[in-house]
Amino acid sequence: MPMDPLLLRARGLWEGLARGSVSFAPGGGVSVVVSPESGLCPVGWVGMVTLGESALVTVPVEKRALAVRHALERLPVGALMDGSSVNEVLPVARVLGPAVLSYVSPEKFLPVETGSLRxxxxxxxxxxxxxxxxxxxxxxxxxxxxxxxxxxxxxxxxxxxxxxxxxxxxxxxxxxxxxxxxxxxxxxxxxxxxxxxxxxxxxxxxxxxxxxxxxxxxxxxxxxxxxxxxxxxxxxxxxxxxxxxx
Missing domain, CATH: 3.40.630.30 (Gcn5-related N-acetyltransferase (GNAT))
Structure with a gap:
């Protein structure tokens, strides 16, 4: 089945922001890449973005990539939005999020009438x-x-x-x-x-x-x-x- 164009475009954005040679797995799952300059998270942090049934994860240094990859393999993709679930498999010091990512296409946009408002x-x-x-x-x-x-x-x-x-x-x-x-x-x-x-x-x-x-x-x-x-x-x-x- 062809992928939703909106989802495909959103994934392209975050693949670029990951600043590493990585993409969302088309069939689902977690992709982990070492990217010290990742735009998915603050510098030095681990960034996780889930879109559809796939997740993109960036790790700042090579020495932790294998451990992060192994830990996250134990979780379903949907658990990556939950800091407490991630904390069960990784030593989490601080968390930002989760934030919900939403998108709209021209065809689905529902404009609002301003009425008397200027x-x-x-x-x-x-x-x-x-x-x-x-x-x-x-x-x-x-x-x-x-x-x-x-x-x-x-x-x-x-x-x-x-x-x-x-x-x-x-x-x-x-x-x-x-x-x-x-x-x-x-x-x-x-x-x-x-x-x-x-x-x-x-x-x-x-x-x-x-x-x-x-x-x-x-x-x-x-x-x-x-x-x-x-x-x-x-x-x-x-x-x-x-x-x-x-």
């Missing part, structure tokens, strides 16, 4: 975006990463204040990595859907692959993505190994 464009780096980040707090602002956006930023105002914003950062393989942020006092009213829809439409018009990454526990963000037509295709997990079995 969506404006601001340049990336506009001072009003910094004020929105301050109101949202460090964790939410860090995940939205509005300061890394390279596209126009689509915003909604209330009483002159920017209360929701969305845009994307240009990633390799013609990918648009979405960032969406809403002020705490303006949440629950669909503003993330409105600004996110505008950013996704802009990315698709440019022929880019929209990517939505959300913490697995971030139910609200995942619901927004699903409402726009995004499909959850996989997960990303990064671990820092401690001394011990690997």
């Amino acid at each position: 969506v404006e464009r601001l340049p990336a780096g506009h001072p009003e975006l910094r004020r929105l980040e301050e109101s949202a707090g460090d964790q939410d602002a860090g995940e939205a990463a509005l300061d890394e956006i390279t596209s126009p930023v689509f915003v909604v105002r209330e009483h002159g204040r920017v209360v929701a914003a969305a845009g994307y950062q240009g990633w390799p393989s013609r990918t648009a990595h979405l960032g969406v942020l809403t002020a705490p006092d303006a949440r629950g009213r669909g503003l993330a859907r409105v600004t996110g829809s505008a950013a996704v439409a802009h990315a698709l018009a440019a022929g880019l692959l929209p990517q939505w990454r959300a913490r697995a526990s971030a139910a609200a963000s995942r619901r927004v993505a699903a409402s726009l037509g995004f499909e959850e295709l996989g997960f990303q997990l990064s671990i820092e190994l401690g001394p011990g079995r690997a």
Whole structure:
């Protein structure tokens, strides 16, 4: 059966980010490669990305590759999204994630009607975006990463204040990595859907692959993505190994 073009394109992105001679196993399973400059995780960490029934794992140094490969062979691919499961077979010191990786095609995109809302464009780096980040707090602002956006930023105002914003950062393989942020006092009213829809439409018009990454526990963000037509295709997990079995 031919592979889903959306899944194939997403895999191509992460194969490139792995910065090693490796690819997702077409029939399923785990592929491990030594890649000190991997873009799957922080420097010196082990990066894991699962898409479909296959996983890509990068290890920073050769001396740990064999142990990591042997350990992960004991786990089903789906367990690689679970830090506690990985901790059972590897000496995990710290974990980032899991994050859910979602993508949308032009055919599946569900644009949102703005109704009476007016969506404006601001340049990336506009001072009003910094004020929105301050109101949202460090964790939410860090995940939205509005300061890394390279596209126009689509915003909604209330009483002159920017209360929701969305845009994307240009990633390799013609990918648009979405960032969406809403002020705490303006949440629950669909503003993330409105600004996110505008950013996704802009990315698709440019022929880019929209990517939505959300913490697995971030139910609200995942619901927004699903409402726009995004499909959850996989997960990303990064671990820092401690001394011990690997």
